[in-house]
Each structure stands twice: as C-alpha cells, then as structure tokens.
Amino acid sequence: MTATLIDGAAVASSLVRRIAALTSDFTATTGRKPGLSVCIVGDDAASGVYVRAKEKRAGEAGFDSRVIRKDAALSQAELLQSVEALNADESVDGILVQLPLPKGLQERAVIEAIDPHKDVDGFHTENSGKLLCGIADGFVPCTPFGCLHLLRHHFARQGESLAGKRALVLGRSNIVGKPMALLLLAEHATLSIAHSRTRDLPALCREAEVLVAAVGRANFVQGDWIREGAVVIDVGINRDQNQNQGRLVGDVDFPEAKKKAAAITPVPGGVGPMTIAMLLWNTLVSAHRRSGLPPPCLEAEEEKN
Numbered sequence: 001m002t003a004t005l006i007d008g009a010a011v012a013s014s015l016v017r018r019i020a021a022l023t024s025d026f027t028a029t030t031g032r033k034p035g036l037s038v039c040i041v042g043d044d045a046a047s048g049v050y051v052r053a054k055e056k057r058a059g060e061a062g063f064d065s066r067v068i069r070k071d072a073a074l075s076q077a078e079l080l081q082s083v084e085a086l087n088a089d090e091s092v093d094g095i096l097v098q099l100p101l102p103k104g105l106q107e108r109a110v111i112e113a114i115d116p117h118k119d120v121d122g123f124h125t126e127n128s129g130k131l132l133c134g135i136a137d138g139f140v141p142c143t144p145f146g147c148l149h150l151l152r153h154h155f156a157r158q159g160e161s162l163a164g165k166r167a168l169v170l171g172r173s174n175i176v177g178k179p180m181a182l183l184l185l186a187e188h189a190t191l192s193i194a195h196s197r198t199r200d201l202p203a204l205c206r207e208a209e210v211l212v213a214a215v216g217r218a219n220f221v222q223g224d225w226i227r228e229g230a231v232v233i234d235v236g237i238n239r240d241q242n243q244n245q246g247r248l249v250g251d252v253d254f255p256e257a258k259k260k261a262a263a264i265t266p267v268p269g270g271v272g273p274m275t276i277a278m279l280l281w282n283t284l285v286s287a288h289r290r291s292g293l294p295p296p297c298l299e300a301e302e303e304k305n
C-alpha cells in the first residue's frame with residue numbers, strides 16, 4: 001500500500017480563502033476588521049518564523065494583524081501589563097502570546113492573564129475546561145483543532161467518520177496531546193493516549209486505525225509500528241540531525257510509514273499550515289461574538305470544500 005497524502009497546505013489555503021470571504025462580509029457589516037495581536041518576547045528563531053507566517057496569513061485573510069515585539073529582558077509585570085492593554089483594546093479580538101517565553105517568565109500566569117474571550121490559542125483554563133465539558137462557546141487549541149479538521153476532511157471524502165475508530169494519540173502535552181484526545185473522544189473515536197511511560201508502544205500503535213503523533217522526536221514512529229491502512233497525522237516538527245543538514249522532519253518515519261498507511265500528513269506541509277488557519281478561524285469567531293453577530297460554522301464551511 002502507498003498512502004494518500006493528506007495535503008494540509010492545500011486544505012489550509014482553501015480554509016483561509018473561506019475565512020477571507022467571511023471576513024469581507026464581517027467588515028462590510030461592522031465597518032471593522034477582525035483584530036489579531038501576537039506578542040513575541042525575545043528572539044527565538046523558530047518563534048520568529050511562526051510569527052511571520054501568522055502575520056502573512058492574517059494579512060491575506062483581511063485581518064487587522066499586529067505583532068508586538070518585546071525585549072527578552074522584559075519583566076513578568078511588564079508582560080502582564082501588555083496583556084492587560086490588549087484585553088482592554090476594543091479593536092483586538094484575538095491575543096496570542098508566542099511560546100516558549102524566555103527563561104524567568106511564567107507562561108501559565110501570562111496565559112491566565114489573557115481575557116478568555118480573546119484567548120484564540122485556547123490555552124486559558126476556562127477554554128480548556130469548556131473543551132473538557134463539551135461546551136461549544138470556548139476556543140479549541142489551534143494545532144489539535146487543525147488535526148481534527150484534516151481528519152474530518154479525509155474521512156468525509158471516504159464517506160466515513162471517526163465514530164468508533166480506534167485512535168491513538170501519542171503525547172499528552174496541554175497544547176497538543178490532551179486537547180487532541182478530547183476532540184477525538186467528542187467525535188466518538190475509541191481512544192488511547194500514550195506517553196513516555198507507556199509500555200510496548202509499538203504494539204499499541206499497531207492497533208490504531210487513526211494515529212496522531214505529537215512526541216517531538218525526529219522519525220520516532222517506525223514504519224512497522226503502523227497498522228496496515230491506518231490514517232496518520234504527524235504533528236512533529238523536528239530537525240533531523242542525522243542527514244540532509246538538519247532538514248525538517250516529523251515524529252513519524254515518513255518513507256516507511258507511507259508503505260503501510262492509507263493516508264498520512266507530510267512534514268512540512270501537513271499540520272503546520274492548519275495550525276495557522278485555525279488561529280485565523282478562532283479570531284474570526286471571536287470577532288463575530290464580540291460584535292454580537294452569530295459566529296460562522298466550521299462544519300458548514302467544511303462541506304463547501
């Protein structure tokens with residue numbers, strides 16, 4: 001078997017075009033653009049790349065996109081003041097503080113300081129709690145939200161759904177693994193979660209009809225761990241130190257896994273572009289709610305793809 005590629009870049013571009021059309025309607029109705037403010041502290045190279053990509057996409061979608069750059073020597077109190085200023089700014093619908101923060105700054109305190117109604121990253125405990133309880137008016141973290149969108153897109157094309165499928169999430173971080181697991185559960189998948197203490201991981205992987213890998217280790221998931229006909233979502237973004245001058249690779253050994261899987265996301269061009277598209281989606285939803293308008297419906301937009 002040679003896997004079909006799940007083309008995250010193409011799915012994301014299509015969704016961003018839909019977001020741009022909805023933004024144009026929103027702006028015509030309200031006389032303002034959805035506002036997204038990204039705060040970046042210090043000069044982490046990878047964060048700089050992400051923030052530039054977000055800025056470009058937000059511009060394409062017709063947003064009022066702002067990047068606030070702060071020196072790494074910024075104090076916790078100064079960062080909290082900046083967040084407060086964004087909370088109070090009526091033109092800002094979405095606030096994102098780029099992680100990781102430089103040493104000495106407490107990420108959790110900063111996340112909790114963001115107005116949950118503007119927390120388009122979905123990391124505030126109020127939004128995590130809503131996801132856990134199945135309350136629909138929160139914000140879902142962008143990376144697992146993007147993975148879910150890709151899975152729904154893939155299964156819809158097959159005339160199938162996630163319901164009843166055996167799904168394995170590899171990783172249990174607050175930003176990827178745990179919310180991903182909750183989203184799969186909400187789609188009625190039969191769920192397992194694996195982590196660094198899991199015993200006999202290859203055997204567990206071989207049971208999975210849907211495998212989402214979010215481990216942060218280059219080429220960690222071996223080809224012979226993949227169940228024949230599985231759908232594989234590779235969240236990992238790693239530098240392969242062994243070959244090709246540190247090119248970007250995922251958590252899955254892509255050349256081997258694609259011989260077994262029915263469908264797989266590439267790295268790059270899989271989950272990464274979807275993360276940014278979902279950030280724009282969350283911001284558009286926030287702008288509608290804050291303007292007293294009914295938010296757009298993602299399922300309806302998915303059907304138009």
Ligand code: NDP
Binds near residue numbers: 170175217
């Ligand atoms: P974390 O480091 O926070 O979490 C990694 C998880 O993998 C942990 O739960 C850890 O288990 C588990 N793990 C580590 N080693 C093993 C092992 N040997 N066996 C089994 N499980 C293991 O990473 P993130 O969740 O933040 O990110 C995961 C990957 O996704 C990274 O490559 C990151 O760059 C990428 N990423 C990509 C994004 C995108 O837009 N495409 C966005 C965000 C992240 P334990 O809890 O026991 O330590």
